[in-house]
Amino acid sequence: MAILEAKKLTKIFGDDPKKAIPLLEKGWSKEKILRETKLTVGVNQADFTIESGQIFVIMGLSGSGKSTLVRLLNRLIEPTTGQLLFNGNDVLKMNAEQLRQYRRKNIGMVFQKFALFPHRTVIQNIEYGLEVQGIDKKKRREMAMESLKLVGLSGYENSYPHQLSGGMQQRVGLARGLANDPEVLLMDEAFSALDPLIRKDMQDELLELQTKMKKTIVFITHDLDEALRIGDQIALMKDGSIVQIGTPEEILMQPANKYVERFVEDVDLSKVLTASHAMEKAETITIDKGPRVALQFMRDRGVSSLYVVDRSMKLLGLVSAEDASAALKEAKGLEDVMQKEVPVTSPDSLLNELFELMGGAKLPVAVTDDTGRLRGVVIKGAVLAALAGNGNSLLDGGDSNESA
Amino acid sequence: MNLPKIPLADWIETIEKWLENNLGPFFDIISAIIGGTVNGLDDVLRGLPALVIIAVFVVLAWFLGKWKLALFTAIGLLIIENLGLWGPTMQTLALVLTAAIISVVIGVPIGILCARSNAMQRIFTPLLDFMQTMPAFVYLLPAVTFFRLGVVPGVISSIIFAIPPTIRLTNLGIRQVPGELVEAADAFGSTPLQKLFKLQLPIAVPTIMAGINQTIMLSLSMVVIASMIGAQGVGEYVYRAVTQGRTGVGFEAGLAIVILAIILDRLTQKVVQRTEKQS
Numbered sequence: 001m002a003i004l005e006a007k008k009l010t011k012i013f014g015d016d017p018k019k020a021i022p023l024l025e026k027g028w029s030k031e032k033i034l035r036e037t038k039l040t041v042g043v044n045q046a047d048f049t050i051e052s053g054q055i056f057v058i059m060g061l062s063g064s065g066k067s068t069l070v071r072l073l074n075r076l077i078e079p080t081t082g083q084l085l086f087n088g089n090d091v092l093k094m095n096a097e098q099l100r101q102y103r104r105k106n107i108g109m110v111f112q113k114f115a116l117f118p119h120r121t122v123i124q125n126i127e128y129g130l131e132v133q134g135i136d137k138k139k140r141r142e143m144a145m146e147s148l149k150l151v152g153l154s155g156y157e158n159s160y161p162h163q164l165s166g167g168m169q170q171r172v173g174l175a176r177g178l179a180n181d182p183e184v185l186l187m188d189e190a191f192s193a194l195d196p197l198i199r200k201d202m203q204d205e206l207l208e209l210q211t212k213m214k215k216t217i218v219f220i221t222h223d224l225d226e227a228l229r230i231g232d233q234i235a236l237m238k239d240g241s242i243v244q245i246g247t248p249e250e251i252l253m254q255p256a257n258k259y260v261e262r263f264v265e266d267v268d269l270s271k272v273l274t275a276s277h278a279m280e281k282a283e284t285i286t287i288d289k290g291p292r293v294a295l296q297f298m299r300d301r302g303v304s305s306l307y308v309v310d311r312s313m314k315l316l317g318l319v320s321a322e323d324a325s326a327a328l329k330e331a332k333g334l335e336d337v338m339q340k341e342v343p344v345t346s347p348d349s350l351l352n353e354l355f356e357l358m359g360g361a362k363l364p365v366a367v368t369d370d371t372g373r374l375r376g377v378v379i380k381g382a383v384l385a386a387l388a389g390n391g392n393s394l395l396d397g398g399d400s401n402e403s404a
Numbered sequence: 405m406n407l408p409k410i411p412l413a414d415w416i417e418t419i420e421k422w423l424e425n426n427l428g429p430f431f432d433i434i435s436a437i438i439g440g441t442v443n444g445l446d447d448v449l450r451g452l453p454a455l456v457i458i459a460v461f462v463v464l465a466w467f468l469g470k471w472k473l474a475l476f477t478a479i480g481l482l483i484i485e486n487l488g489l490w491g492p493t494m495q496t497l498a499l500v501l502t503a504a505i506i507s508v509v510i511g512v513p514i515g516i517l518c519a520r521s522n523a524m525q526r527i528f529t530p531l532l533d534f535m536q537t538m539p540a541f542v543y544l545l546p547a548v549t550f551f552r553l554g555v556v557p558g559v560i561s562s563i564i565f566a567i568p569p570t571i572r573l574t575n576l577g578i579r580q581v582p583g584e585l586v587e588a589a590d591a592f593g594s595t596p597l598q599k600l601f602k603l604q605l606p607i608a609v610p611t612i613m614a615g616i617n618q619t620i621m622l623s624l625s626m627v628v629i630a631s632m633i634g635a636q637g638v639g640e641y642v643y644r645a646v647t648q649g650r651t652g653v654g655f656e657a658g659l660a661i662v663i664l665a666i667i668l669d670r671l672t673q674k675v676v677q678r679t680e681k682q683s
Binding site: 074076099100101102103104105108109111112113115116117118119128129131132133176180186 | 582584585587588589590591592593594595598602603606607
């Protein structure tokens, strides 16, 4: 279900900003409008839909308008034109009081430089949003403590922000944003000021929190790795316009234009692509078949081994041509000769986690889902092809595998 | 230059007359408030034994600062007492405190208004410049016309001269609150008043206190001038010593003012430092 929906949402800075609207509709560039009218295009006719429970990443370099765009969503910056719907209600038509209620109850925010109030303790910071709603002291303290616990900072409630490290301060920022339990959390470059290791921890924790709490998160970043890591959907911005919206895979594999292509060309694909992207259809045989059938299958399909599965495709083991021949001579079943120790991984594992697994083993890596059913197989050649960015064929391959 | 002289002096005097004739009751109310405050403070300060007042100041100094400030306060006030200037010094203190309190009561809200509206700031900035640079003697005259001789016009002219730092620094303190904090307060749905009282004023307190400190110092510098229109106190002693050419007496009275100034300055500075530490 769509929770936030933007239609031609636009922000122009300068005197008489409406003047630039027809020019934008004519397709004038940001530069040309600035030259001719002295008006600065902040956000140019942004169209997007954010689904409930999604992490929606808005990515772009500095000056691309991403911080402006996120501020249009809670009207910290007033949009010039366009439409913004929250659960179907028009946010831009709200009066001052309705807007305050929307900010208090529906949409929280976490800031790049934390923006904690220096004269308030950690717990007073977290309960700020509850305090302005007029929730009584005891209740709001309870709620704030709950939120503090969620970010793992219990025990620090009476510290002042300046006594905490950057990472801890941003946890407080996050707790403050979550305290009034908003449906949507806006995070404006929330982790950009943190050093890389802490940043990665925070990303992990955010993902964990999101799984637990099912918040809709709008996450602003200039860091592609971060976007790919946490985003369900990524909107890539340039000069105030959204250039492409898609899943991380779509952005990487089907860049909409040269700009996106250049943006993503340095990405370490092994940290983005998963086993499901590189896997191929696995040749299988059900366990009730005999060794003679197995050998026939191998001959027909031109392979030297088969995965042994039960009728529900649950992976049981692997049988090679030698194994099958031996079984035939000794009149045994497949069950007796198959190798039960097979390298296995899940469809979501990143390729870079597979390197070690694949380097050591002669066998390909089987991909099984969490019920143990065989989904496909990853061979070395396919991994290399995926890393080489052999995009479209791979995506197609991935899709057909999933349907198989 | 054959152009006729602009009759500015006539205009001003016409305005003065008009105000005197039409706003008399209004000035009487102001006069009653200011006079009442000064006299009330004066009654307390001079009604209690000098040693009690000294003890109160020393404890305050001890509490806000360290033993050094407490020691200086004790010695300084005892010197004033010893010079026989206790009474007039307390009268002066009553005048200065009244001017400072009224300056804060009027100045802080005006500073807040200036911080919230650029138009207000544009109106007040030249006005404050004017108030601070116009020689203080000049507005003694209308003050006397409206409020007659005595302590009230002295307080009024002290306020006019001393209020600008409180207004300016309140304005500055609020405007200096980092934009991202204001944004955060907005993002969580604060009303303008919640934002003012929960964020902007608390963060601006050290700056506002610095303004109040300057206001106190400036109103203290007005006491000699105020004594010329009948405000009693230690300023009167200085003024009399000057007109009678008695250097020794003048020096004694001047020293009392200096001691009072240093004590008030250090005490308010300690308050500034404390508020800074908190934020």
